[in-house]
Amino acid sequence: MANPYPQVYFGDRIVDAGEASVGVGSSAVLYGLSVYTVFPVHVDGSARTAFRLDDHFRRLEESCKIIGIDRFAAEWDFARFRPAVIDLIAANAPTEDVFVRATVHVVESIPGTRVRGCAIKVSIFVYDAMPIVPQDGMRLKSSPWRRIPDNAIPSRAKVNGAYVNSVLAKQDAIDSGYDDCVFLDGNGHVCELSAANIFLVRNGTLITPDVSCDILDGINRRTILTLAAEDGIPVVERTIDLTELYIADEVFVTGTSSGTSPVTEVDGRLIADGRPGPISQTLRKRHTAALRTDIHHGWVTRLF
Ligand code: PMP
Numbered sequence: 555m556a557n558p559y560p561q562v563y564f565g566d567r568i569v570d571a572g573e574a575s576v577g578v579g580s581s582a583v584l585y586g587l588s589v590y591t592v593f594p595v596h597v598d599g600s601a602r603t604a605f606r607l608d609d610h611f612r613r614l615e616e617s618c619k620i621i622g623i624d625r626f627a628a629e630w631d632f633a634r635f636r637p638a639v640i641d642l643i644a645a646n647a648p649t650e651d652v653f654v655r656a657t658v659h660v661v662e663s664i665p666g667t668r669v670r671g672c673a674i675k676v677s678i679f680v681y682d683a684m685p686i687v688p689q690d691g692m693r694l695k696s697s698p699w700r701r702i703p704d705n706a707i708p709s710r711a712k713v714n715g716a717y718v719n720s721v722l723a724k725q726d727a728i729d730s731g732y733d734d735c736v737f738l739d740g741n742g743h744v745c746e747l748s749a750a751n752i753f754l755v756r757n758g759t760l761i762t763p764d765v766s767c768d769i770l771d772g773i774n775r776r777t778i779l780t781l782a783a784e785d786g787i788p789v790v791e792r793t794i795d796l797t798e799l800y801i802a803d804e805v806f807v808t809g810t811s812s813g814t815s816p817v818t819e820v821d822g823r824l825i826a827d828g829r830p831g832p833i834s835q836t837l838r839k840r841h842t843a844a845l846r847t848d849i850h851h852g853w854v855t856r857l858f
Contacts, residue, residue, distance in 0.1 A: 559652065561645035563638050563678035568645045574677055579663035581672060586715020589617035590657040592810045593773070594683060595643055595857070596846050597651055602643050604654070605845050606773050607855040611635050613712065613773070618658055620711040622669040626658050630676065640857045642678050651683040653811065657714070686749065686811045691818035691830055692733040694747070694805075696796055697723035701737035701745040701768045709745070709768045724748035734807075736799065736820065739768050744794040750809035751775040752817075754794065754802035755833045761798075764791035774808040774841065780851070781840045787833060796821075804831030806838070814838040 557571060564574035581587040593610045596603045611632050618626040639654065646652075655678070662672040699722045702709060707716045723735035727748075736752065737745040744763055746752055751772040753762045760782050765771050782789050799805055805817035805825045814837055816830035825831075848854035 559680035582659035695732035720748035755804035
């Protein structure tokens with residue numbers, strides 16, 4: 555099927571998708587040395603809006619800073635990023651909601667593994683906003699693969715190469731008949747899924763691993779924490795044991811490509827009665843609304 559979104563921002567302009575490529579000898583290809591983010595763009599009549607665009611850009615900057623991709627801060631800022639996204643959306647003219655993936659590639663071909671001062675190229679492309687996990691109740695398997703710790707490849711930075719860890723764990727879960735994995739750290743504490751953050755509800759309190767638990771600091775995780783606090787739901791960020799998931803009243807996940815989606819089973823154990831719980835459903839509705847309508851947070855950016 556023809557690509558419905560054939561225009562790609564690459565380097566400093568919009569090109570046909572076939573022209574946007576990085577070399578086989580680049581560090582991006584050889585070492586997975588790229589960082590990225592994915593954000594949703596909502597179509598509402600003739601208006602196009604992006605969710606938490608500035609936060610996504612900031613996380614891209616932070617990922618570069620952590621990894622040492624210093625050319626990004628030298629060459630890019632939000633004032634350059636925003637019009638690039640607007641041009642891309644205008645060029646592809648989506649008529650349905652889409653996801654946008656923005657990547658900073660280290661394109662220099664150099665012998666050996668280093669990063670500082672290396673040339674970069676930014677690519678931004680659009681694709682269908684299809685959720686990557688079931689939306690009506692997913693089954694998770696705790697992974698035999700451990701989450702990469704902050705002192706190996708930091709999960710806080712969204713580095714392409716690090717996603718081999720996610721691929722191993724997700725494929726193992728799929729091969730075992732599950733929808734996705736739950737990553738644990740070296741001490742057996744819960745981290746996140748292959749590409750989503752995790753929450754549980756116990757006795758009315760919302761609990762999620764804190765940001766020092768080898769997780770990505772998800773934009774939607776932050777969103778849920780804000781919305782829950784506004785709804786008067788007590789929120790705790792702390793380490794979580796795997797067995798706490800088994801006895802939770804509710805479990806759900808968040809992420810751009812996952813939405814806010816309920817978990818109905820972990821390691822063959824039903825979560826409560828195996829149906830999505832009330833707090834998950836309320837927060838899911840609030841999250842869906844927040845993606846579209848900027849009530850008071852300044853989260854929704856009108857592109858045009
Ligand atoms: N954790 C990982 C490992 C991810 O890849 C993602 C998806 N970007 C998330 C969490 C959720 O992050 P966000 O809410 O920013 O999409």
